[in-house]
Amino acid sequence: MKHNRDDYSKEELGKFETFKNIVKRLRSTDGCPWDKKQTHGSLRQYLLEECYEVLQAIDDNNLDDLCEELGDLWLQIMLHAQIASESGEFEIEDILCKINTKLINRHPHVFGSEKVNDAEQVTANWEELKGKEKTGTDSILSGVPLEMPALAASQSLQRRAASVGFDWEKLDDIIDKLTEEINELRNASDINEQENEFGDILFTLSNIARRMDIELETALRRANKRFVKRFNYIECVCQGKGLDLNKLTLKEMDALWQEAKFNLK
Numbered sequence: 001m002k003h004n005r006d007d008y009s010k011e012e013l014g015k016f017e018t019f020k021n022i023v024k025r026l027r028s029t030d031g032c033p034w035d036k037k038q039t040h041g042s043l044r045q046y047l048l049e050e051c052y053e054v055l056q057a058i059d060d061n062n063l064d065d066l067c068e069e070l071g072d073l074w075l076q077i078m079l080h081a082q083i084a085s086e087s088g089e090f091e092i093e094d095i096l097c098k099i100n101t102k103l104i105n106r107h108p109h110v111f112g113s114e115k116v117n118d119a120e121q122v123t124a125n126w127e128e129l130k131g132k133e134k135t136g137t138d139s140i141l142s143g144v145p146l147e148m149p150a151l152a153a154s155q156s157l158q159r160r161a162a163s164v165g166f167d168w169e170k171l172d173d174i175i176d177k178l179t180e181e182i183n184e185l186r187n188a189s190d191i192n193e194q195e196n197e198f199g200d201i202l203f204t205l206s207n208i209a210r211r212m213d214i215e216l217e218t219a220l221r222r223a224n225k226r227f228v229k230r231f232n233y234i235e236c237v238c239q240g241k242g243l244d245l246n247k248l249t250l251k252e253m254d255a256l257w258q259e260a261k262f263n264l265k
Contacts, residue, residue, distance in 0.1 A: 020092065023078045027086065040080060047076045059221060105129065127163035140164060152217045154206040162210075171211045178204045226264075233260035 012018045026035040050073040057065035081092040106129045108114040109122065116122050131140065140163070144156045161167065168174045181204050185197040209216045234256045238245045248256075 019074075019078065023075070023082050027079075027082050035079070038079060038083065040083060043076060043079055043083075047073075047080075050076050055218075055221070059218070059225070124163065127160070131163070149217055151202065151206055151220065154203050155210050155216055158207050158210050168207070168211075171208065174204060174208050174211060178208065229264055230257060230260035233264060 008018065023035075026032045028036075050069065054066065054069045054073055057063075057069045077095075078092070081090075081095060084090045085092070104111045106126050107122075108129075109116040109125070114125075116125065130143070140160050141157055144153055144160060146153055148156075158167075168177075178201065181197060181201045185194060185201060188194040188197045206216050209219065234253065235245060237243075237256055237259070238248070245253075
């Protein structure tokens with residue numbers, strides 16, 4: 001096993017086996033104290049953070065960052081695999097075997113004789129094949145982790161339900177439902193009812209986004225980003241003109257907001 005940075009050639013650094021051995025070394029007796037103390041549970045927060053950093057790189061269209069962040073995400077997977085290997089739970093090869101088997105089985109139009117017309121049919125077939133893999137007691141919705149961001153989870157739940165025909169016939173019907181839910185929020189009598197009705201509004205909006213092929217988490221992240229840029233613009237204008245943001249009227253702030261929208265297109 002190599003011990004120094006200079007022992008690795010560029011060719012070796014580009015190999016999966018090198019990556020695997022480095023992670024194994026980090027977890028070894030003479031490895032890194034931090035890496036050695038990690039468990040599946042302790043790594044949870046880092047896996048989540050790395051996923052979001054990958055999404056940020058995609059949203060920023062920064063390919064250098066994307067390349068680096070995918071490596072960081074891959075490290076989390078490899079650490080879990082190494083921990084599992086040490087405790088006799090499973091090996092990295094078991095992970096590869098499962099995903100390769102799944103990909104082959106769920107793409108009969110590529111690895112078999114089945115024919116498909118478009119991506120929509122591929123998606124429908126994927127959900128059908130996934131359903132056949134479930135046991136008799138499994139719910140169609142059981143594969144959606146409710147710990148994922150709530151808006152993303154709502155779209156996943158709705159996609160699963162729609163795969164068996166539990167769906168609105170037309171987009172306009174869902175938009176009408178949104179109007180109904182907003183009216184129910186207006187008429188809600190207490191905070192618990194208001195919270196329930198507000199949740200129904202978000203769920204309905206999620207359904208509209210799904211039908212319009214909009215990824216809701218991405219749309220909201222981009223809206224957040226636009227808000228930050230525009231509000232920062234207002235702050236900069238105020239600073240440049242010697243204005244106190246706290247003393248501006250709502251009308252004055254709205255005028256600056258419209259200016260920010262125009263200038264930051």
